Amino acid sequence: MTDNIAREIARDPNRVLIFDTTLRDGEQSPGASMTLEEKLAIAELLDEMGVDIIEAGFPIASEGDFEAVSEIARRARNAVICGLARANFRDIDRCWEAVRHARRPRIHTFIGTSPLHRAIPNLDKDQMAELIHDTVTHARNLCDDVQWSPMDATRTEHDYLCRVVEIAIKAGASTINIPDTVGYTAPRENAALIRMLLERVPGADRVVFATHCHNDLGMATANALAAVEAGARQIECTINGLGERAGNTALEEVVMALKVRHDIMPYTTGIDTTRLIQASRMVASASGFPVQFNKAVVGKNAFAHESGIHQDGVLKNAQTFEIMRPEDVGLSASSLPLGKHSGRHALRTKLRELGYEVSDNQLMDVFVRFKALADRKKEVYDEDLVALMEAEASTAANERIRLKHLRVVCGTESPQTADLTLEIDGREESTRATGDGPVDAAFNAVKALVPHPQARLELFQVHAVTEGTDAQATVTVRLAEDGHIATGQSADTDTVVASTRAYINALSKLMVRRTKTAPGALSA
Numbered sequence: 001m002t003d004n005i006a007r008e009i010a011r012d013p014n015r016v017l018i019f020d021t022t023l024r025d026g027e028q029s030p031g032a033s034m035t036l037e038e039k040l041a042i043a044e045l046l047d048e049m050g051v052d053i054i055e056a057g058f059p060i061a062s063e064g065d066f067e068a069v070s071e072i073a074r075r076a077r078n079a080v081i082c083g084l085a086r087a088n089f090r091d092i093d094r095c096w097e098a099v100r101h102a103r104r105p106r107i108h109t110f111i112g113t114s115p116l117h118r119a120i121p122n123l124d125k126d127q128m129a130e131l132i133h134d135t136v137t138h139a140r141n142l143c144d145d146v147q148w149s150p151m152d153a154t155r156t157e158h159d160y161l162c163r164v165v166e167i168a169i170k171a172g173a174s175t176i177n178i179p180d181t182v183g184y185t186a187p188r189e190n191a192a193l194i195r196m197l198l199e200r201v202p203g204a205d206r207v208v209f210a211t212h213c214h215n216d217l218g219m220a221t222a223n224a225l226a227a228v229e230a231g232a233r234q235i236e237c238t239i240n241g242l243g244e245r246a247g248n249t250a251l252e253e254v255v256m257a258l259k260v261r262h263d264i265m266p267y268t269t270g271i272d273t274t275r276l277i278q279a280s281r282m283v284a285s286a287s288g289f290p291v292q293f294n295k296a297v298v299g300k301n302a303f304a305h306e307s308g309i310h311q312d313g314v315l316k317n318a319q320t321f322e323i324m325r326p327e328d329v330g331l332s333a334s335s336l337p338l339g340k341h342s343g344r345h346a347l348r349t350k351l352r353e354l355g356y357e358v359s360d361n362q363l364m365d366v367f368v369r370f371k372a373l374a375d376r377k378k379e380v381y382d383e384d385l386v387a388l389m390e391a392e393a394s395t396a397a398n399e400r401i402r403l404k405h406l407r408v409v410c411g412t413e414s415p416q417t418a419d420l421t422l423e424i425d426g427r428e429e430s431t432r433a434t435g436d437g438p439v440d441a442a443f444n445a446v447k448a449l450v451p452h453p454q455a456r457l458e459l460f461q462v463h464a465v466t467e468g469t470d471a472q473a474t475v476t477v478r479l480a481e482d483g484h485i486a487t488g489q490s491a492d493t494d495t496v497v498a499s500t501r502a503y504i505n506a507l508s509k510l511m512v513r514r515t516k517t518a519p520g521a522l523s524a
């Protein structure tokens with residue numbers, strides 16, 4: 001265990017460490033892959049908001065993962081930076097090569113210990129125990145801070161689990177993570193498991209126990225909190241609950257539950273909760289997984305009161321229907337819209353309230369887009385600005401293709417026709433294409449100018465940002481090519497323009513990825 005973390009827990013036995021795995025387990029969610037720039041921005045925010053440990057990736061999985069973990073390790077100021085490794089020396093060495101640049105590095109090594117998982121490498125109990133001893137010892141020889149996980153712990157025989165946890169502790173692991181890999185456990189059972197390990201395993205009092213829950217039965221948050229009540233002091237979680245299948249424990253949910261119900265769960269975290277909305281929006285935009293409207297804590301409707309009785313109550317006394325204040329999670333208290341007469345100063349102040357710090361140059365660019373939007377839309381709401389900022393972020397890092405001009409003819413007579421001009425790597429090219437509807441026509445025009453026959457459209461999603469017929473639409477497009485997935489996002493009051501921009505954002509990302517994997521293959 002690194003000094004700072006050991007000190008933190010010793011000073012306050014009720015301090016719960018937050019281990020964020022958005023960039024590892026979260027990114028494992030099919031279609032959620034993120035670019036290096038997006039991962040760096042997310043890691044920076046997690047570090048700033050007080051996440052104790054950031055699991056930055058799985059360094060042996062790909063060059064991209066290795067690069068991301070190394071760069072995050074170099075840049076992190078406070079958080080421990082952790083990489084994942086399977087139970088073999090090659091994985092562990094590669095992981096160490098990536099995390100060693102951090103001020104506070106951690107190696108996290110794991111192996112499946114349940115009967116089903118033991119059968120895969122075809123190891124008997126003794127052989128697996130020996131492997132655990134050897135791999136944790138190897139990791140510990142490289143790094144002072146080693147975390148070990150018996151994958152599928154909640155379906156592992158208790159005697160065997162105690163035996164291997166003891167071996168890992170003796171070999172030098174200072175954090176023992178107990179994963180509910182398939183989201184199978186329930187709160188009472190998860191708590192009993194942690195209690196059992198704390199009581200039975202020699203040396204358990206010298207290490208931190210972590211809980212890592214998946215949400216297959218919708219119990220990940222409850223299971224994690226139950227584990228904390230039983231003595232776990234590290235929660236593994238992701239922003240927006242992103243993760244494989246139904247996802248992981250949501251960071252914002254456990255953190256706010258511990259804050260709001262401190263009376264019955266007297267545990268603290270180091271998280272600045274006013275950054276939660278910003279983190280949620282950033283992860284939604286980078287992963288292309290929008291947050292459901294009724295998502296606890298960070299959903300669009302989490303603080304919206306529709307019914308007259310609720311609205312009346314909240315206006316008289318917010319506590320009648322609100323258990324937390326919007327400001328506590330980073331939603332601005334005032335929601336007065338901006339308009340076309342609003343100046344740069346008002347825009348900067350509003351962006352700051354929404355959690356976006358912009359340089360003077362960025363402000364100039366955003367101001368131009370804001371004015372264009374305000375010209376078309378009488379009132380520009382917080383949601384419009386968020387959509388504008390997220391679309392800007394999705395574009396900036398990957399802009400190989402720019403939309404210069406688009407005119408689409410649509411209506412009851414088909415086919416619909418799109419006239420499109422793109423700037424591709426600095427060169428302007430135009431075409432006309434038809435399609436089954438305006439979006440299809442526009443996408444066909446993009447395909448004609450930038451042929452990409454191998455890429456498959458996996459997702460096309462449209463959301464209205466606000467109400468009213470002049471609302472902006474946020475569009476998400478996901479393309480898959482040769483095992484690579486790229487997600488683009490854009491927002492505009494014109495749905496076809498937003499769709500086309502989102503499509504070319506995703507395509508730009510694919511083009512960037514192609515250059516990384518095969519230099520020179522950039523004829524698209």
Ligand code: KIV
Pocket residue numbers: 025110149151152177179180181182212214
């Ligand atoms: O769910 C799981 O078991 C994991 C391990 C790698 C910790 O993510």
Ligand code: ZN
Pocket residue numbers: 025179181212214
């Ligand atoms: Zn997991």
